[in-house]
Structure formats: C-alpha cells, structure tokens
Amino acid sequence: MTRLTRLALTSALCLTFGLPAAAQDAAGATSPAPEAGASADPSTVVATVGGTDITLGHMIAMRSRLPEQYNQIPQDQLFQGVLDQLIQQEALSQQAESASQRVELVVENERRALMANEVLASAVQASITDEALQQAYDATYADAEPTPEYNASHILVETEEEARQLKTQLEEGADFAQLAQEHSTGPSGPSGGELGWFGPGMMVPEFEEAVADLEAGEVSEPVQTQFGWHLVKLNEQREQTPPSLEEASSTLAQQIQMDAVQQTVDQAISGAEVERQDVSGIDPSVLNDTTLLD
Structure with missing residues (x-):
C-alpha cells in the first residue's frame, strides 16, 4: 500500500x-460483531x-x-x-x-x-532458515581474528606550536580533560575530549597509528591530520572477539533477506520478456502533470 x-x-x-x-x-x-465461536x-x-x-x-x-x-x-x-x-x-x-x-x-x-x-x-520468509543463518555466520566470522578496540581522548588545536605547549602542561601535571575543555576545537572538547570506543578503520590513518603505538594512560606527541593537530591519550584497550551466532543472527538475517529480495528481483527480470521503448523524447517533468489523466 x-x-x-x-x-x-x-x-x-x-x-x-x-x-x-x-x-x-x-x-x-x-x-x-460476531460472538466468540461464530463462523470464520x-x-x-x-x-x-x-x-x-x-x-x-x-x-x-x-x-x-x-x-x-x-x-x-x-x-x-x-x-x-x-x-x-x-x-x-x-x-x-x-x-x-x-x-x-x-x-x-x-x-x-x-x-x-x-x-x-x-x-x-x-x-524473504523462505530465506531465513537455521542453515542459512549458519552459512552466513561461517562466511562472515569463520576466519575472523580478534581485533583491537581503543578508548581514547584527544585535544585538537590548529597549530603544532599550540599542541606542544599543551603537551608541556600535561607533562607538568595538568589535567587532560580540563585542557581539552578549555582548548580543544573538536566537538568532543566539552566532554573532555573523550571519543569512546572505536576499532580499526574508524579514524583517519594518522590518528589510528598514533593510538596503536600508545600504552594505556600515555599521551602522544602532536599528531597532524586533515583536521589539525592532536594530542591523543589512550584510556583503555581491549580485544573485540567475533560475536556468537545468536548475537549476530539479527544482522545476518537482515542481510539474508536483502539478498533474497535482490535475487528474486533479478530472477524475475531475467525470466521476463522486457522490451524497453525509446523514451528519450519524453520530458521527465511530464510526471508532474496530473492534468493529463483528467
């Protein structure tokens, strides 16, 4: 409808x-309305x-x-x-x-x-079976290795000089979150520069490389990216293991359903005798002219 x-x-x-x-x-x-037990x-x-x-x-x-x-x-x-x-x-x-x-x-x-x-x-209804879910899970996660995830904070400023001045203050005992609130130009500044958890590929390469080289609690040297100059602090690191079949079933089911829809459409089109006419002479704006149907 x-x-x-x-x-x-x-x-x-x-x-x-x-x-x-x-x-x-x-x-x-x-x-x-019919009473209970009435003919259905x-x-x-x-x-x-x-x-x-x-x-x-x-x-x-x-x-x-x-x-x-x-x-x-x-x-x-x-x-x-x-x-x-x-x-x-x-x-x-x-x-x-x-x-x-x-x-x-x-x-x-x-x-x-x-x-x-x-x-x-x-x-779609026929596509979701235990076998299909297991096959999709194996294809997606069978060879998956645990991947590192990082919880980090950063201070973003415009120049390397500013970043080095802040780095010096941190070495002298300044609080990272407070400096982020006072100086960071990024959207995470008001929250102390916290970026939360992220995995490989979610940050620009320069930033990701800097995080990967840090130990928990350590602050990087100034790092330049397309956004400016960063001081990066690694708060915590963990290994993200592949989800179980039960945990991944919802996402896998959606993909199976999408594949089933596309396959059904492709099969219907390939099995039909479709003859497209030359519509190059039709002005596309004619679709808005409902007066043609009056």
Whole structure:
C-alpha cells in the first residue's frame, strides 16, 4: 500500500471511529460483531450495499493493512469501524458513474505493487532458515581474528606550536580533560575530549597509528591530520572477539533477506520478456502533470 493510500485509509477510519453514535446511525444500520465461536468463513456476507456483497474476507483484508496504533482499539469497536468504512466506501463508489482514467491507472499500479510484494514477502520468509543463518555466520566470522578496540581522548588545536605547549602542561601535571575543555576545537572538547570506543578503520590513518603505538594512560606527541593537530591519550584497550551466532543472527538475517529480495528481483527480470521503448523524447517533468489523466 502506498503512503498516500494508507494515509487516506487511516484518515477515513479515524472519521468513522470519531463519529458520534447518532451520526453513525444516520449512515445506516450496522451488524453487531460476531460472538466468540461464530463462523470464520471469509466468504461470509456481512453487508450488502446496492446489490454488492461485503464479506468477512474484505474486512480481514482491510484490518491487516491498518497501522499498529489500531491494536489499541477494542475488538468490537474495531470490527464495527472496519465494517462501517467498507459500507461507506462501497456506497460512495456507487455514486461514481464510471472510474476515471486516473483511478483505473492507480488501481492497476496498486494491484501490481501488491502482487509484487506478495512474491517478495514469500521469498524473504523462505530465506531465513537455521542453515542459512549458519552459512552466513561461517562466511562472515569463520576466519575472523580478534581485533583491537581503543578508548581514547584527544585535544585538537590548529597549530603544532599550540599542541606542544599543551603537551608541556600535561607533562607538568595538568589535567587532560580540563585542557581539552578549555582548548580543544573538536566537538568532543566539552566532554573532555573523550571519543569512546572505536576499532580499526574508524579514524583517519594518522590518528589510528598514533593510538596503536600508545600504552594505556600515555599521551602522544602532536599528531597532524586533515583536521589539525592532536594530542591523543589512550584510556583503555581491549580485544573485540567475533560475536556468537545468536548475537549476530539479527544482522545476518537482515542481510539474508536483502539478498533474497535482490535475487528474486533479478530472477524475475531475467525470466521476463522486457522490451524497453525509446523514451528519450519524453520530458521527465511530464510526471508532474496530473492534468493529463483528467
């Protein structure tokens, strides 16, 4: 369902649920929600409008498309709201002499999108298996070695001279965090220069090399990067081991699903007879001209 369609549906249902009882009665009599144990046959007719049947299946389909906030509505009220909405939609649609070209094209697009999403949903659901997760885990982490992670702080200034003056103050006993708050031009300055934990590749090479050469508690000589001159303090170092299968399963599942979607799309395109026409003569801005559908 497109965003605009979903918003329209949500707005309409909000109107239905917000109507006072007298207004709902005026719109037409409604049937009570089925009691527990009642038939759950989706072909069950729940209302007829101008000779057109509305079934329990229509209601279930509409309910399945509603946003999560509708879960907060009592079941009997939600049942009546969905039924009222379908009755109103059918009554309104029967007022139209015929569907406009725009409506017909929107319906075609909606049907196409729904069918495509069904295919993708099936592919995604089938892709997540214990075997697939294990294979993805082995491919990603089987040969992974523990990697170093660093917790560091820094003071960033514009010139080497400033950095060396601050280095001297630190050697004389000045507090690193306080100097960072007073002098660092980086965004971490107000927090004492703390950068938190980071691993290989997360910092520019010059900075990373300087950190790797330090012992915990040690402060580097001035280090120049594209951002300026740094004094780097290594607070702590640890080894980051690969996650367990359970810890990585969520991330791996997302990647498996993305791969399944891409593979399904590629297979569908390669198996279809696609003939692209020459559209070079069409002005792309024509997509904004909805008057062509009037």
